[in-house]
Amino acid sequence: MNRKATALDVAKLAGVSRSAVSLVLNGRGDGNVAKESQDRIRQAAKELKYSPNAIALSLRNQRSRVIGILSDEVVVSPFDGNIIGGADDIARSRGFVTVVMDTERDTARDASAIETLLDRQVDGLMYVTVGLKPIEIPQGMIRVPSVLANCYDEQPQPQLHHVIPDEVTGGREATEHLLQWGHRDIALLAGSEDSPAAPLRVQGYREAHSLAGVPVREERVFMAGWDIDAGYHGAMKLLDDVSPADRPTAIMCANDRLAVGVALAAARLGLSVPRDLSIMGYDDEARIADTMVPALTTMALPLREIGRAAMTTLLDTIEGGEGTTAARSMETMVPCRLVVRESTGPAPR
Amino acid sequence: MNRKATALDVAKLAGVSRSAVSLVLNGRGDGNVAKESQDRIRQAAKELKYSPNAIALSLRNQRSRVIGILSDEVVVSPFDGNIIGGADDIARSRGFVTVVMDTERDTARDASAIETLLDRQVDGLMYVTVGLKPIEIPQGMIRVPSVLANCYDEQPQPQLHHVIPDEVTGGREATEHLLQWGHRDIALLAGSEDSPAAPLRVQGYREAHSLAGVPVREERVFMAGWDIDAGYHGAMKLLDDVSPADRPTAIMCANDRLAVGVALAAARLGLSVPRDLSIMGYDDEARIADTMVPALTTMALPLREIGRAAMTTLLDTIEGGEGTTAARSMETMVPCRLVVRESTGPAPR
């Protein structure tokens, strides 16, 4: 475990001073250091595999080119981390690195995680959550440029820019897809109240109906939870022992797991999808929606784009003038994307 | 964005020198600093919310109390990150913090990520993968204490300790559970060759059979992939249009998604689970196995434990004597855990 080469080692090997090494390796050699020395320095650096100590750099420059990403449970939960992936894409392309800390849903850990990150001189902070949700901004976040991804500040006077999916439009377009297939009786398994995404998707569902002049039957929309069993039991309630005329011809689900449950129920009841029943998912969960049989038509959450957009605005405020911050809008909405597969089709009859 | 208080600020406020501040705040005040000064210092520190600059500390001490976690795709994939969660538990409890970098399956990024981490003086490195897999150790990892979680070095002379699940025993015990229910014709959907876990689970399946004196019917085990559709089509091959007498009475799957596909196929064929067919999963994927209808009996992967064990051995070598490294075994196997739910039951007839 021999220690890494330092600038001094390079200087000695090249027979120059540390300052010269610094200048040359930072591209400010021309006009300051003799061409010949420059070559020797570069040569020596290569030989010793020299790369500057980032710690020393941070201390000196008071900035680290590190962005701290704080996650509520993105890492540890069984949901994909494409928000972080997208954020990282952008960060790397702009010469920053990201480090992730996951608090496993324990908000008591937020403050200390942020303190840790701040103590390490991160240049910016991003808070990212698995599902859309309001959060209380941890104190430390306002001391450094910060951004929220998939979550937002509930305060009347929000302090931080946030990037979230456009759930209302998502819900509307999903419903419109079904409407276009001729469905007029579309049930909605709407997730549960604990998530702000649920009512927004319901709102979209209503908007689509009213735009199309189709009345919403209130008994067809209900909060069902988010998991397979909820979808299963919800579908059973809707379909089991009901005459074909009284059945909804399509079930729209607030996520893909619910849709899996619905498909399972339909199968047990001998209903063919999409011939007898169309099923619509939401989220486009990797390895679920695309591999179901039949593959699930769904409304894809733009996770990657959310991460990219959030990181872009963050880096813009870090690198651009800080002064403009107040001028920009505090919210970015990213559209969801309809993915048509095989679980939806024309309304029966 | 007023800068954080430094030790000097505290010293000034308390009317002492920086050194005194340092001593007191590090618990070495007694016998060196007057009781009264100590109180003033602590008071001042609290007042200014002083916490030492971790960057300066790292530079000074040549160690950072940070462990870098390099993930192939744990963060970004739709599989849960409990290995990282478990590792983080241990690290925090021992006064370390972890930072995660995910390379999104791009091994070309390994080296640079490690370089970044090393430049930031991480005290140790952990490489973690989503599924069990052999990896090529990135150069930089041997320059600092390191450990592998859920992956291993293929070299004849492995350099790094690794922690992996005991897949053979897992496969065996899963099969034994089915055997105990009286099943004698157990099909196996075995994942695919590209994962080293698949053949190990198959081996366990064979061992259980031979231990029980039940012959394995070779046409009943086949590589099927890992996703819902693979499970569906595999099950259809096994069950559709076959007389009850020729059907396997149980299907064991190499993961839970396959089991979902099998359940779907069974439902379409009018087969009741577990009355007509028992289904066994593997992995105990959160929000899949536990929420299926019926809930999936499965062999849980000890992800959390793997992370904890890996971090424990890593920190032991960092904090304990470095000399003992060579003496310890290079492999830790963590047992899987059978989770009995409702998808398995007595063999029909």
Next chain:
DNA sequence: TTGAAAGCGGTACCAG
């Protein structure tokens, strides 16, 4: 019991 000074690895300014 206290404070001054050196040094961790860099960068940047300033004489020479």
Next chain:
DNA sequence: CTGGTACCGCTTTCAA
């Protein structure tokens, strides 16, 4: 064009 030096924030040794 070059080398010396101060400084980033902290710990630790050493003299007073």
